[in-house]
Amino acid sequence: MTLAVGVIGLGVMGAEHLRILREETARVRVTAICDADPERSAQLAQGAKVIADPRALIRSDEVEAVVIASPDATHADLAIACLSAGKPALCEKPLATSASDALRVVEKEVELGRRLLQIGYMRRFDPAYVEMKQLAVGGQIGAPVVLHNTHRNAAAPDWFTGAMAVTNSFVHEIDISRWLLDAEMATAFVHQSSGGDPVFITMETKRGEIVSTEVFMNAHYGYHVHAQLVGRFGTVQMAQPSDIVTNKRSHHGHFWPVNWVPRFRNAYRIQMAAWVQSIETGCPAGASAWDGYVATAIAEQVVIAMKGTQKTKLLIGARPALYA
Numbered sequence: 001m002t003l004a005v006g007v008i009g010l011g012v013m014g015a016e017h018l019r020i021l022r023e024e025t026a027r028v029r030v031t032a033i034c035d036a037d038p039e040r041s042a043q044l045a046q047g048a049k050v051i052a053d054p055r056a057l058i059r060s061d062e063v064e065a066v067v068i069a070s071p072d073a074t075h076a077d078l079a080i081a082c083l084s085a086g087k088p089a090l091c092e093k094p095l096a097t098s099a100s101d102a103l104r105v106v107e108k109e110v111e112l113g114r115r116l117l118q119i120g121y122m123r124r125f126d127p128a129y130v131e132m133k134q135l136a137v138g139g140q141i142g143a144p145v146v147l148h149n150t151h152r153n154a155a156a157p158d159w160f161t162g163a164m165a166v167t168n169s170f171v172h173e174i175d176i177s178r179w180l181l182d183a184e185m186a187t188a189f190v191h192q193s194s195g196g197d198p199v200f201i202t203m204e205t206k207r208g209e210i211v212s213t214e215v216f217m218n219a220h221y222g223y224h225v226h227a228q229l230v231g232r233f234g235t236v237q238m239a240q241p242s243d244i245v246t247n248k249r250s251h252h253g254h255f256w257p258v259n260w261v262p263r264f265r266n267a268y269r270i271q272m273a274a275w276v277q278s279i280e281t282g283c284p285a286g287a288s289a290w291d292g293y294v295a296t297a298i299a300e301q302v303v304i305a306m307k308g309t310q311k312t313k314l315l316i317g318a319r320p321a322l323y324a
């Protein structure tokens with residue numbers, strides 16, 4: 001049996017999901033695609049049905065499961081449409097652009113009584129993060145005390161506002177830090193450099209671990225995500241950014257990827273396989289709609305904290321039993 005998948009949004013991320021589904025995922029076939037740009041859809045169709053309206057794709061009898069990779073502001077309503085149709089979805093991060101919209105999605109899934117949504121926080125499937133977590137959980141560096149995160153992009157597009165460094169980029173660190181430490185965040189403090197880029201965010205977990213993050217949207221030299229976990233007896237951190245080292249024009253070293261696609265290629269592939277398997281087995285994988293809500297709710301409060309100089313107490317609602 002193969003799973004009939006529809007893909008909504010065929011930009012940088014959607015095209016990569018489409019490629020992974022077609023070339024690297026077993027037991028699936030892409031039956032329908034949708035993009036606001038009809039030319040883009042036509043270019044990528046390869047026999048899949050092109051459907052102009054994302055809601056029509058979700059309702060289509062030819063689609064059993066949906067990948068949502070359209071812009072952030074579309075996610076919540078499309079995720080709710082998937083829940084209404086009873087179809088599983090891999091929804092790109094962030095789940096929504098406001099905590100209230102994210103909560104609407106959670107409430108819809110709770111009403112349904114079963115988990116159909118996986119949020120595209122793919123770092124949970126990245127081999128480096130997975131190994132760091134295994135080492136920490138195995139007690140090999142002692143109790144974690146600090147997690148240092150670095151999130152640098154080569155260049156942000158013009159439309160990327162200061163708040164989006166938090167709501168679109170830093171949400172990854174919110175999610176991966178909660179997952180790595182298995183802890184909820186309690187407070188946040190924001191320090192912005194002059195001009196607003198980079199931004200430094202320090203969070204404390206409810207157990208008192210410190211999570212520091214630099215988000216630098218215009219670091220120029222390349223895409224660079226790094227994490228170091230400091231324990232009472234040792235540390236674990238990511239190693240080199242690529243698998244090879246070059247000697248070239250008086251330079252020795254690694255190349256930096258231009259964006260997230262090469263850096264997280266394995267994570268996206270493993271995430272997709274886990275999503276398909278979760279639909280086959282009925283056992284949810286990855287970040288849940290609740291995790292998506294928490295990341296968006298914290299991001300929203302961090303954006304408010306950017307305007308002040310105080311440490312902010314983070315407020316998150318009670319986790320519904322569906323996500324225990």
Ligand SMILES: NC(=O)c1ccc[n+]([C@@H]2O[C@H](COP(=O)([O-])OP(=O)(O)OC[C@H]3O[C@@H](n4cnc5c(N)ncnc54)[C@H](O)[C@@H]3O)[C@@H](O)[C@H]2O)c1
Nearest residue numbers: 009010011012013014035036037069070071072092093120
């Ligand atoms: N998980 C990750 O690492 C990661 C990385 C990058 C982007 N993302 C997320 O993926 C999503 C897409 O990002 P991107 O970089 O591919 O953006 P993009 O701008 O390259 O692509 C977005 C595509 O969606 C299409 N679109 C716009 N509105 C639409 C609609 N209503 N219905 C269908 N298609 C629509 C556009 O025509 C475009 O082709 C964003 O939510 C982004 O935050 C996640």
